[in-house]
Amino acid sequence: MTNDLIYKNYCIPLLDLAGFNLDDFFGMSDDSNPLMMLIWILPIILFVFYGQRIQLMVSSNEIKKSIDKLEKFRNDTKYEFIDYLKKTFNPKTDPTKKLDDFFEYFSIMPVDLDPNGIVPKINHLIRSRDDFTRMHVKSLFTEISEFEITKVHNLLEIVTTLQMFHKATRHLYLLAKKQKNFPLILPLQMMIPFVMEEAEALKDAMTALKNGQPIGDGIGPMVVGGMMVGTTKQIISFQSVLSKSEYEGRKLLLIKAEGPNATVGRLGEGIEKIFSENKPDLIIMVDASLKLEGEDSASIAKGFGAAMGGIGTDRFQIEDVATKNSVPILAIVIKQSIHEALTIMTKEIADQALSVRLEVEKMIKENTQKNQTVMIVGVGNTLGVSQ
Amino acid sequence: MKDSEKKFTVSYTELECKSCKKSLTRKFERGDIVFEENGNCDKCEGNLLVVKIFGEIIGP
Numbered sequence: 001m002t003n004d005l006i007y008k009n010y011c012i013p014l015l016d017l018a019g020f021n022l023d024d025f026f027g028m029s030d031d032s033n034p035l036m037m038l039i040w041i042l043p044i045i046l047f048v049f050y051g052q053r054i055q056l057m058v059s060s061n062e063i064k065k066s067i068d069k070l071e072k073f074r075n076d077t078k079y080e081f082i083d084y085l086k087k088t089f090n091p092k093t094d095p096t097k098k099l100d101d102f103f104e105y106f107s108i109m110p111v112d113l114d115p116n117g118i119v120p121k122i123n124h125l126i127r128s129r130d131d132f133t134r135m136h137v138k139s140l141f142t143e144i145s146e147f148e149i150t151k152v153h154n155l156l157e158i159v160t161t162l163q164m165f166h167k168a169t170r171h172l173y174l175l176a177k178k179q180k181n182f183p184l185i186l187p188l189q190m191m192i193p194f195v196m197e198e199a200e201a202l203k204d205a206m207t208a209l210k211n212g213q214p215i216g217d218g219i220g221p222m223v224v225g226g227m228m229v230g231t232t233k234q235i236i237s238f239q240s241v242l243s244k245s246e247y248e249g250r251k252l253l254l255i256k257a258e259g260p261n262a263t264v265g266r267l268g269e270g271i272e273k274i275f276s277e278n279k280p281d282l283i284i285m286v287d288a289s290l291k292l293e294g295e296d297s298a299s300i301a302k303g304f305g306a307a308m309g310g311i312g313t314d315r316f317q318i319e320d321v322a323t324k325n326s327v328p329i330l331a332i333v334i335k336q337s338i339h340e341a342l343t344i345m346t347k348e349i350a351d352q353a354l355s356v357r358l359e360v361e362k363m364i365k366e367n368t369q370k371n372q373t374v375m376i377v378g379v380g381n382t383l384g385v386s387q
Numbered sequence: 388m389k390d391s392e393k394k395f396t397v398s399y400t401e402l403e404c405k406s407c408k409k410s411l412t413r414k415f416e417r418g419d420i421v422f423e424e425n426g427n428c429d430k431c432e433g434n435l436l437v438v439k440i441f442g443e444i445i446g447p
Contacts, residue, residue: 344442
């Protein structure tokens with residue numbers, strides 16, 4: 001009791017000076033104040049019964065803003081793309097209607113109830129889609145180079161992906177609102193920052209693609225392309241090139257997508273073909289890699305295993321053929337954010353090309369003997385990077 | 388977003404003379420491709436090779 005008095009006198013002198021009594025305000029000094037009891041009880045009742053709806057309203061407002069932004073990205077990129085086509089290729093007929101159909105195309109992944117043998121099925125699906133799109137892009141214009149076809153193909157993929165992002169997020173948002181179900185919106189609330197990050201990167205990638213400029217993801221092909229300069233190149237698989245070189249008594253097999261096209265090539269097929277003729281003693285893969293939060297952009301990391309992104313079919317082929325022939329795979333990756341990977345290459349990343357090449361040479365010397373064969377694979381989109 | 392807060396990217400092309408190894412950087416021009424020859428060196432008339440194309444962000 002004494003302690004309470006001391007506490008009150010010590011803590012609230014200012015309130016007393018202002019003629020304001022905290023106990024009176026909260027109705028604590030008088031148990032019979034029904035108004036103050038209501039002030040306490042009403043919010044509790046409100047939050048018990050309507051808490052989730054209030055949370056849904058707050059969360060959905062934030063998500064709605066992101067969905068509107070996604071819609072804007074989709075529309076902006078779509079108009080930018082169509083405008084680019086009209087100005088660059090001057091088509092005889094308006095391609096808008098046909099392109100609108102393309103934006104709506106979807107892919108149905110093969111049944112995975114029995115996953116055995118699913119990779120060739122996915123590979124077939126992806127290749128068919130690629131071939132189909134390329135053929136239709138070609139048919140839209142009377143004269144279009146292979147370089148431009150690959151650029152248009154990539155631009156088309158950007159708009160299609162943004163369309164898909166917008167549709168999927170809007171579906172989850174409207175479903176949660178319709179069902180008035182707060183937990184339904186939680187996965188969307190967690191995912192939306194990542195979706196927005198990728199969507200912004202895709203939107204910004206349009207400029208580099210239209211101009212034919214190298215993107216951050218092209219650092220792998222840039223390193224290997226640099227090693228290919230002055231050598232004889234041959235096509236090993238669709239949009240993929242091989243050249244042979246030598247380094248300190250080792251035979252080098254250099255492989256990358258065929259530049260300066262906006263393509264990642266079909267490196268898996270190419271490497272399988274090379275193995276049937278010329279088995280290497282070591283594979284070194286150079287690729288861009290998404291950096292973890294806190295890591296520096298353009299930093300280099302080394303490791304083991306096939307460094308290759310994408311849907312995984314090419315990586316599967318490389319891992320399969322390397323395992324069957326007991327060939328070790330080493331990896332060198334150049335860290336970057338998704339925005340850096342999809343937009344014009346930053347100076348920091350471009351400046352690392354020489355350091356990566358030196359690392360590759362060091363790896364060759366440390367891990368192989370003279371007269372052995374080393375396969376060096378530059379993985380990534382080789383837009384604007386020749387060889 | 389105010390105009391003063393906007394960021395934009397300026398693209399550059401770095402070229403290197405294949406003979407005298409002199410290096411020069413200029414604004415990117417359409418048709419520039421890494422590892423392709425583009426013009427002659429003003430010092431020795433050797434072929435210039437595009438060695439890098441990169442972007443630099445300007446803005447706050």
